[in-house]
Amino acid sequence: MKRWTKLAGMMVLTLVVLWFSCPFEGSENGPEEGHLLSPPPTPGVSSSPVPTALPETGETHGEHEPPFLYEKQVKETAHGPVVMHFLEIDMRSDKAGVKPVTSHRTLFGYEYLSVMAKNSNALAAVNGGFSHPNGLPGGMLYSNKTLKTPATGNFPVLFLLEDKAVIADATQKIWLQSKERASDPVFFNRYSDYEGIYVFTPIYGSSDRIEKPHLCAVVRNGKVTDMVSANEPVSIPSDGFLVSAVGADAERRLKGFIAVGQEVEIKTELKTSAPLDGEYVSAYECGSWIVKDGINVCPDSDGWVGTLLTRAPRTAVGIKSDGTLVFVVVDGRNKDISIGVSGPELAGLMIERGVMQAAMLDGGASSEMIIGDTIVNNPSAGRERLISSCFVIFKK
Structure with missing residues (x-):
């Protein structure tokens, strides 16, 4: 019994030493x-x-x-x-x-x-x-x-x-421009929190990070090369950009705006105070x-x-x-x-x-x-x- 009591005491002493020599340090936020x-x-x-x-x-x-x-x-x-x-x-x-x-x-x-x-x-x-x-x-x-x-x-x-x-x-408007017409304003390099049309360039990463149903137009060197329906992230081409439509209305608008083989570019307008x-x-x-x-x-x-x-x-x-x-x-x-x-x-x-x-x-x-x-x-x-x-x- 004395042996176990001594062993328990040594374990407690060890824990106390570790606590003071390795204090917990953490941030205020996750x-x-x-x-x-x-x-x-x-x-x-x-x-x-x-x-x-x-x-x-x-x-x-x-x-x-x-x-x-x-x-x-x-x-x-x-x-x-x-x-x-x-x-x-x-x-x-x-x-x-x-x-x-x-x-x-x-x-x-x-x-x-x-x-x-x-x-x-x-x-x-x-x-x-x-x-x-x-x-x-x-x-x-x-x-x-x-x-x-x-x-x-x-x-x-x-x-x-x-x-x-x-x-x-500053306010900024971003849209897509084809030879025929301009699109409505689009979201640009941001999380897909809402339904709408999003544009992603290579700086955003390897994919659009969208893990829900969406329609994508793959644009390479200024021309639409593919239209892809997906339920998982779609790769962003290194030589162009990706247009991702989230929601039924956005998909309908994207289909009505561009098609494979069509030329399209990103346009921006900045206004400052x-x-x-x-x-x-x-x-x-x-x-x-x-x-x-x-x-x-x-x-x-x-x-x-x-x-x-x-x-x-x-x-x-x-x-x-x-x-x-x-x-x-x-x-x-x-x-x-x-x-x-x-x-x-x-x-x-x-x-x-x-x-x-x-x-x-x-x-x-x-x-x-x-x-x-x-x-x-x-x-x-x-x-x-x-x-x-x-x-x-x-x-x-």
Whole structure:
């Protein structure tokens, strides 16, 4: 009996040791939302980042202003400290540029910011905006002269031109055009949540991901090569696109619009609330407006994150009156380091910085900024979180 008692005691002691040496660490949200935590950060979190430390950009010190500037600020408030990380980019610089990057270079999936930054040879990187389950962008994404996903019309879009940036509301119409006529507006590279006609390009993936009855028109090199009825996902041709009709009415309309052998192309029309005055190189849909014409317009809640009135880690992007692009990451959820800010407080910080237009990006444990190969902020989970997209500063 004593032997079993001693053995049981040793087992309990072993479990206690394992519990304290391997504590449970998890995210606030499930994997389906993309909020996945990494192993200890790579590169490691900087315990004392130097505000003026910049990676090598090729500038001769003192000869020109650097193409971007990183600055850390600590603000003491009655509620506790607030730590802010600002990254400013001169859009007119011929030394560095800005672009959005998705995980794995596709529309689906997640990666750590450090991985995306490394794969892009980035001088600096900041977490991006919001996504649907599995990483599909939450709104407009345009890069490499290709529309990946369209504007929703619900949130502002950051347009990046060769020498400037514009934040504007945007709506986008997409349709199919044959020699004879135009189709009604179609869904483009998005989940088939509703009945209707959907268009999928190769960037969407290998198939349309539709697992219910639907009719497909396979388009290769601008010509319909096949019409397929299926109850499972249909492959997207690498040299064209796939048109999928979900629902009896949509199937009827697709049959009446095109047939095998017919030529068809995708057409788009974009309308913006502010003139772009040039061709944009990339575009990225953000979260809610927080600053318009230098005025704090942050709402009390956001369709992506819910309430904006609580203090939390935050990320935003804005534009100064001189055209400088500004990213800010505010640390939070740590009373000893930084308590975070509410949405309206974030807007106020941007206005103090001289920002005239600004919009929200993803926050919480996703808020992260990398300068060179160092994570300069303190992610609230103590490590990186898997995210679907980011912005990188690259050397031209």
